Amino acid sequence: MLKNLPQIALFLGACAVTYVSSDAQPAAAAQPFHVMCYYDERAGIDRGNDQGKVTPKNLLSGAQAEYCTHLIYGFAIVGNDSKSIQVRSAKSEELYKDLAALKAKGIKTLIALGGAEDSKKFEKYVKLVTNVDNRKAFVESVVAFLSKHKFDGLLLQWEYPVCRDGSDCTKGSVDERTGYGELMKQLSEALKPKSFLLAAGISPKIDVIDKAYNVQVLTKYLDFVLVEGYKYNQGYSKVFETQFYNVNTTTEPSVVNTIMQLHTKGVPLKKQVLGISLAGNSYVLAAADKHGYGVAATGPGAAAEFTKLPGVMGYFEICNNVVNKGWKVVHERKNTVKLNPYAFKGNQLVTYEDTTDLLRKGKFIKDQKMLGAAVWSADLDDIRNICKCGNFPMLRALNQELRGETVVPGKKMWENCA
Ligand SMILES: *[C@@H]1O[C@H](CO)[C@@H](O)[C@H](O)[C@H]1NC(C)=O
Numbered sequence: 001m002l003k004n005l006p007q008i009a010l011f012l013g014a015c016a017v018t019y020v021s022s023d024a025q026p027a028a029a030a031q032p033f034h035v036m037c038y039y040d041e042r043a044g045i046d047r048g049n050d051q052g053k054v055t056p057k058n059l060l061s062g063a064q065a066e067y068c069t070h071l072i073y074g075f076a077i078v079g080n081d082s083k084s085i086q087v088r089s090a091k092s093e094e095l096y097k098d099l100a101a102l103k104a105k106g107i108k109t110l111i112a113l114g115g116a117e118d119s120k121k122f123e124k125y126v127k128l129v130t131n132v133d134n135r136k137a138f139v140e141s142v143v144a145f146l147s148k149h150k151f152d153g154l155l156l157q158w159e160y161p162v163c164r165d166g167s168d169c170t171k172g173s174v175d176e177r178t179g180y181g182e183l184m185k186q187l188s189e190a191l192k193p194k195s196f197l198l199a200a201g202i203s204p205k206i207d208v209i210d211k212a213y214n215v216q217v218l219t220k221y222l223d224f225v226l227v228e229g230y231k232y233n234q235g236y237s238k239v240f241e242t243q244f245y246n247v248n249t250t251t252e253p254s255v256v257n258t259i260m261q262l263h264t265k266g267v268p269l270k271k272q273v274l275g276i277s278l279a280g281n282s283y284v285l286a287a288a289d290k291h292g293y294g295v296a297a298t299g300p301g302a303a304a305e306f307t308k309l310p311g312v313m314g315y316f317e318i319c320n321n322v323v324n325k326g327w328k329v330v331h332e333r334k335n336t337v338k339l340n341p342y343a344f345k346g347n348q349l350v351t352y353e354d355t356t357d358l359l360r361k362g363k364f365i366k367d368q369k370m371l372g373a374a375v376w377s378a379d380l381d382d383i384r385n386i387c388k389c390g391n392f393p394m395l396r397a398l399n400q401e402l403r404g405e406t407v408v409p410g411k412k413m414w415e416n417c418a
């Protein structure tokens, strides 16, 4: 059945309604699924000293640590010499020290290299992966870095080889794809004997996957492949929805389609981790009275109160806007398929996922026996209960679905969350 993609997509699409509400499955036995939490260090370093400030300590103290099986720390960067992994900020190392307490609880910690911001300086990545001496020096630098800062592993997140910004695949050379594969092989040979984990975050767009990666290399050398299932970036000229199921199987990208196609291309489902975003995409509407998916927008939405970046809004800011600031939520359907909600006020609109959407994704991960979910980023959950739905509503929902009742004892408090 997995071989027939349109069929499975249609099947899932048609069953979406009952699929979501079905609660009949018993809790999965003995924690087979991972819930990985990214931590975005900008939350601890670059944001103000207010409700938006989150250090790893705030994020994962006490019982809250149980919501994450892995912590993926974002981001370290490639040095200007193209031979080394380096801290992003002079304050990074101070925050790394917080991670010892997590390790003591059995949480695996990985340092993520790259991310959207550093990947804009793509020349240094190209020089790293296409030069044999640079790769060799870089691998040594990684081993030293992981040992010094006591990380359990490395997650590579260059966005993306060959395809600049995940959209333009005409400027990069195929050497980048080959070199990135070589780098993975060399890293694996150095890290495996020392029991370090090696993984990569990859684009969810099939055309980018085909150009940027050698799928056999991903499968052979990585412990897992994290599919950034929210980066189908389409700009800000109209309101875009990241579809979960294919509404139109032949023409529209969707998360289910990506996962199944990757599987067909040779990445086993049990090596795949589905990346889920707790950041909504925000827009300025072309006309304040015309809101909805597909309507015209004039650009990224205004920078939000705490995260302060145009075009994105953390879940805790979205629910705060809805609960306390008069933003209106709309739940649309296309045919029988539930779309992600959006919220708007005046000419500002934000698309996002709520706890119901996370439960739906958790169920999919479970049914397909994937490795688990990764949340970008845990610091964007409502960690301080400013929306009065309990702390960490999003992470609790995912844990409920993927790790069973032991983590979240019976309380489905997230059911009425924004
Ligand atoms: C690396 O180069 C950038 C300019 O591309 C510069 O802003 C930055 O300070 C350099 N970093 C170091 C550590 O020299």
Ligand SMILES: *[C@@H]1O[C@H](CO)[C@@H](O)[C@H](O)[C@H]1NC(C)=O
Pocket (backbone or CB within 6 Å): 247, 248, 250, 251
């Ligand atoms: C699906 O895509 C095809 C080809 O672009 C188009 O003709 C058709 O109307 C679309 N169907 C839906 C339901 O959007």
